[in-house]
Amino acid sequence: MGKATRDAFGEAIIRVGGDPRIVVLTGDLRDSTRTEEFAEKYPERFFEVGIAEKNMIGIASGLALSGKVPWVCSFSTFVAGRFEVVRMSVAYQEANVRIVGTHSGIGVGEDGYSQMSLEDLALMRTLPNMAVVNPADAVETERAVEYLVEHRGPAFLRLTRQGVEDVTPPDASFEFGKAVPLRSGTDVAVLATGAPVGEAVKAADALENEGISALVLNVHTIQPLDEEAVLDAASGRTAVVTVEDHSVNGGLGGAVAEVLAANGAHAPLRRVGMRTFGESGSPAELYAKYGLDADGIARSVREALAA
Amino acid sequence: MDIAPADAERAALVDRLTDIARDLRVMDIRMITEAGSGHPGGTLSAADMIAALFFHKLRLRPEEPEWPNRDRFVLSKGHCIPIVYAAMAKLGYFDEHVLMTLRRVGSPLQGHPDRSRLPGIEASTGSLGQGLSVAVGMALSGKLDDVDWRVYCMMGDGEQQAGQIWEAAMFAGRHGLDNLCGILDYNQVQQTGKVIERLDIEPVVAKWRAFNWHVREIDGHDVGQIVDALDEAELVTGRPTLIVAHTIKGKGVSWMELDPAWHGKAPDEEKAERALAEIRGGD
Numbered sequence: 033m034g035k036a037t038r039d040a041f042g043e044a045i046i047r048v049g050g051d052p053r054i055v056v057l058t059g060d061l062r063d064s065t066r067t068e069e070f071a072e073k074y075p076e077r078f079f080e081v082g083i084a085e086k087n088m089i090g091i092a093s094g095l096a097l098s099g100k101v102p103w104v105c106s107f108s109t110f111v112a113g114r115f116e117v118v119r120m121s122v123a124y125q126e127a128n129v130r131i132v133g134t135h136s137g138i139g140v141g142e143d144g145y146s147q148m149s150l151e152d153l154a155l156m157r158t159l160p161n162m163a164v165v166n167p168a169d170a171v172e173t174e175r176a177v178e179y180l181v182e183h184r185g186p187a188f189l190r191l192t193r194q195g196v197e198d199v200t201p202p203d204a205s206f207e208f209g210k211a212v213p214l215r216s217g218t219d220v221a222v223l224a225t226g227a228p229v230g231e232a233v234k235a236a237d238a239l240e241n242e243g244i245s246a247l248v249l250n251v252h253t254i255q256p257l258d259e260e261a262v263l264d265a266a267s268g269r270t271a272v273v274t275v276e277d278h279s280v281n282g283g284l285g286g287a288v289a290e291v292l293a294a295n296g297a298h299a300p301l302r303r304v305g306m307r308t309f310g311e312s313g314s315p316a317e318l319y320a321k322y323g324l325d326a327d328g329i330a331r332s333v334r335e336a337l338a339a
Numbered sequence: 340m341d342i343a344p345a346d347a348e349r350a351a352l353v354d355r356l357t358d359i360a361r362d363l364r365v366m367d368i369r370m371i372t373e374a375g376s377g378h379p380g381g382t383l384s385a386a387d388m389i390a391a392l393f394f395h396k397l398r399l400r401p402e403e404p405e406w407p408n409r410d411r412f413v414l415s416k417g418h419c420i421p422i423v424y425a426a427m428a429k430l431g432y433f434d435e436h437v438l439m440t441l442r443r444v445g446s447p448l449q450g451h452p453d454r455s456r457l458p459g460i461e462a463s464t465g466s467l468g469q470g471l472s473v474a475v476g477m478a479l480s481g482k483l484d485d486v487d488w489r490v491y492c493m494m495g496d497g498e499q500q501a502g503q504i505w506e507a508a509m510f511a512g513r514h515g516l517d518n519l520c521g522i523l524d525y526n527q528v529q530q531t532g533k534v535i536e537r538l539d540i541e542p543v544v545a546k547w548r549a550f551n552w553h554v555r556e557i558d559g560h561d562v563g564q565i566v567d568a569l570d571e572a573e574l575v576t577g578r579p580t581l582i583v584a585h586t587i588k589g590k591g592v593s594w595m596e597l598d599p600a601w602h603g604k605a606p607d608e609e610k611a612e613r614a615l616a617e618i619r620g621g622d
Contacts, residue, residue, distance in 0.1 A: 081510060082506075082509070084503075084506035084509070086469075086502075086503045086506060087472045087475075087503055087506030087510060089472070090471075090473050090475070090476065090503065091473075091475050091507075092476060093462075093473045093476055094462075094473040094474060094475060094478070094479065094480065095479060097461065097462065097473070097476070097477060098411075098477050099480065100480055117466075117469060117503070120469055121462075121472065124453070124455075124463045125454060125455075125462060125473075126454075
């Protein structure tokens with residue numbers, strides 16, 4: 033198991049932190065969001081806003097409108113969940129704010145549903161200018177952070193609490209808005225995002241032993257979605273399977289369904305993700321229970337092909 | 340009796356700002372009437388303070404709206420933006436005839452302010468309770484860069500009911516943002532009734548003082564008091580300032596005053612003429 037993407041973020045924000053435009057804000061979660069080291073190294077550009085996320089998001093907007101590149105760091109559900117402030121004070125302002133949401137999905141584990149954001153991709157994706165990036169692993173997170181320093185406009189970066197499988201080569205570059213093929217295959221297309229991407233790769237390897245050839249795409253950018261890659265993936269394959277540690281509504285699965293329907297693509301679509309609230313348990317147990325581990329994804333692929 | 344030159348200068352300033360406030364009220368009623376919708380009550384209560392801010396206190400360059408050293412003004416009570424549009428037109432940010440496009444499709448003068456559509460608007464607002472946080476972020480940025488521009492944020496009394504206001508108040512007080520000046524347009528009426536009857540915000544002065552703000556209470560229709568309070572705010576160190584401006588919603592039009600019906604309704608042509616006559620006739 034590789035690093036948690038929040039750990040990669042904590043390291044990356046230090047590396048880019050010499051840029052005087054960068055300001056980091058947290059709401060009493062400097063430890064959990066891995067921003068303690070930034071706070072020690074750049075105390076003048078680190079702000080503890082307290083448990084007041086709406087204010088934190090608004091302050092970030094004011095900083096951005098004055099030329100800073102503020103990174104608002106909290107559990108994803110506490111920042112993306114303050115949707116009306118994100119909508120009004122960040123997106124509508126065209127403010128260069130980076131909303132960093134750690135603790136995404138059921139991968140949060142034992143703390144249970146109240147800490148798990150299963151709706152953030154869907155919410156953020158409705159804002160027309162919001163970049164939505166959901167990296168698969170540590171290397172991709174580091175590259176995404178470097179990219180987002182210079183990106184123009186508001187952005188949401190979705191990270192994990194738990195360790196995830198590494199799928200990105202150390203020398204890979206980050207192409208915003210471009211899906212990354214990880215396995216080639218002709219029978220079925222598996223489009224995955226975030227923490228379960230590594231599980232999708234393992235599932236494809238297992239399916240290959242059964243004679244099922246699965247394309248795996250890592251869709252790290254949910255908005256703008258790589259529509260061309262989605263349509264190419266659907267073309268000539270028997271089924272499309274989306275995989276996300278998020279609600280099946282409105283996130284990757286929802287976005288892919290929209291693209292397929294709008295373009296008249298007729299590949300059957302199976303969306304792997306959450307259809308209920310989350311619950312307590314270890315991340316591995318929860319991924320197994322909700323079909324987000326390699327076995328569960330392989331099972332969904334077989335079902336999609338048999339349908 | 341001899342009048343000292345400084346007193347004469349100040350009296351002239353007060354006269355000038357009083358005249359400007361009257362002009363702004365006229366433009367405000369005319370544009371809201373033309374638009375057929377809007378929020379006249381809260382624009383009229385703010386008019387004297389908007390005049391003092393835009394024609395005396397704020398350092399602005401209308402011909403260069405993005406001038407880096409400009410003072411920032413955030414209207415947290417975004418529904419009252421027409422009175423600011425009037426001030427901006429009078430200052431030359433855009434041509435006065437644009438005022439008559441208020442709320443029309445494609446107009447830069449949106450029903451609530453949109454900074455992407457109108458240069459000179461510092462923050463898009465309209466969801467009550469959010470503006471002060473944005474202003475705090477601007478003031479914080481000013482402190483980080485050690486600049487001398489200042490940030491002003493006008494709030495409504497109704498939005499004192501929003502929790503986010505107090506989150507921002509706590510942060511600004513804790514961080515001693517003395518480059519920030521809040522103005523509370525305490526016009527006593529919110530959309531559906533008197534503030535005191537909906538959710539009383541008293542004791543509001545004690546609340547802000549408890550959050551480590553310097554607070555000054557004024558009559559928000561006395562231009563001299565407004566100027567004094569704004570001048571004083573610049574001298575306060577180590578704390579942000581809040582000017583609690585006691586005002587009358589609908590000020591200047593007798594039958595609009597303190598009547599919640601005029602929170603969010605445009606007058607028809609006949610009523611507009613009567614309103615304009617009162618505004619023009621009153622001193």
